[in-house]
């Protein structure tokens with residue numbers, strides 16, 4: 022039997038998994054990967070071999086949830102792992118709170134602490150923790166490692182993490198945590214293979230998926246990011262509103278008589294692209310209906326807010342050497358990249374339209390002062406690396 026690591030990454034609209042076989046010197050070779058995406062609006066499963074060949078695709082019924090998708094994925098995956106022995110399972114866990122700034126072995130106490138953070142990440146933490154339970158049932162003695170979306174941002178200066186609230190709340194952990202940290206950590210490392218100068222300089226990374234955020238990275242470290250205490254802040258997303266005046270929340274409760282649960286439902290699940298357009302949270306559907314004024318309105322706000330966020334992060338960085346697009350929308354939607362970049366010439370961003378349309382890695386012109394890149398993120402690989410490192414430090418059982 023060959024040793025292997027299983028990675029589970031539950032996002033708000035997707036569950037991604039990857040199985041890495043361990044080779045000589047603990048090298049990681051991707052054996053099989055897959056994802057259930059478009060949950061719950063247009064859920065489907067895709068499975069790939071380690072060299073990227075599509076093995077299987079399948080549509081799930083509209084409304085299928087994360088549990089349904091996870092059980093289908095594990096059924097499929099079991100076909101490919103007969104010669105492998107899992108030495109660990111690595112999980113993306115979205116919120117690590119003040120307790121966890123590094124990956125950690127999940128035991129009963131850790132699980133309990135992570136459960137307490139569910140209200141701070143209602144679209145993610147419950148799915149992340151359910152995946153832990155599901156794996157435990159299949160492999161009760163195999164170590165499970167939590168890798169946090171918040172961890173990469175703990176290098177930020179205090180001013181970037183603080184809210185302008187009485188200090189006692191900051192001490193209680195009411196901070197700007199930031200998310201998508203595994204993705205940013207991967208991009209910060211991968212950038213060395215694309216643009217060595219920028220990798221040690223000032224970079225804005227736009228992680229535009231169903232959840233969307235941006236991060237200012239200076240010399241490989243996060244110094245500011247658009248998401249805050251929860252993954253609700255910052256850019257407008259698929260269903261989430263992003264940054265709004267907190268006075269709106271007071272208004273909804275005081276004047277519209279909405280309960281806490283109703284406000285949570287509105288801000289997390291009925292706002293963003295879905296709320297603004299009334300059509301869909303899925304960027305593909307909005308781009309298909311680009312002529313519909315409702316889709317157009319949502320796309321305009323999405324683009325405008327992305328441009329404003331870039332301006333803010335460039336101020337934190339005192340300049341920008343490179344801009345990187347990643348995640349579902351960032352990697353696959355040239356029109357969105359074009360609309361965001363078209364008004365950024367004042368910052369030195371000059372897009373090469375042909376390269377952008379062709380989906381090349383570098384999408385800025387040769388003489389653009391800021392280099393612009395499309396780099397596919399790989400949260401799963403980042404999780405596998407962290408998991409392997411930690412599991413090798415555990416006493417041998």
Ligand SMILES: Nc1ncnc2c1ncn2[C@@H]1O[C@H](COP(=O)(O)OP(=O)(O)O)[C@@H](O)[C@H]1O
Nearest residue numbers: 032034035230231232303304305349350353354
């Ligand atoms: N070809 C495409 N064009 C535009 N948007 C796309 C394309 N492929 C995927 N997307 C968008 O990417 C988003 C999902 O991104 P992803 O990073 O996988 O999600 P999650 O936040 O759940 O991890 C969806 O909104 C989907 O519409």
Ligand SMILES: CC(=O)OP(=O)(O)O
Nearest residue numbers: 032033200230232252
């Ligand atoms: C934190 C977050 O929003 O994650 P995702 O984009 O995977 O939903």
Ligand SMILES: [Mg+2]
Nearest residue numbers: 032033230232
């Ligand atoms: Mg994601």
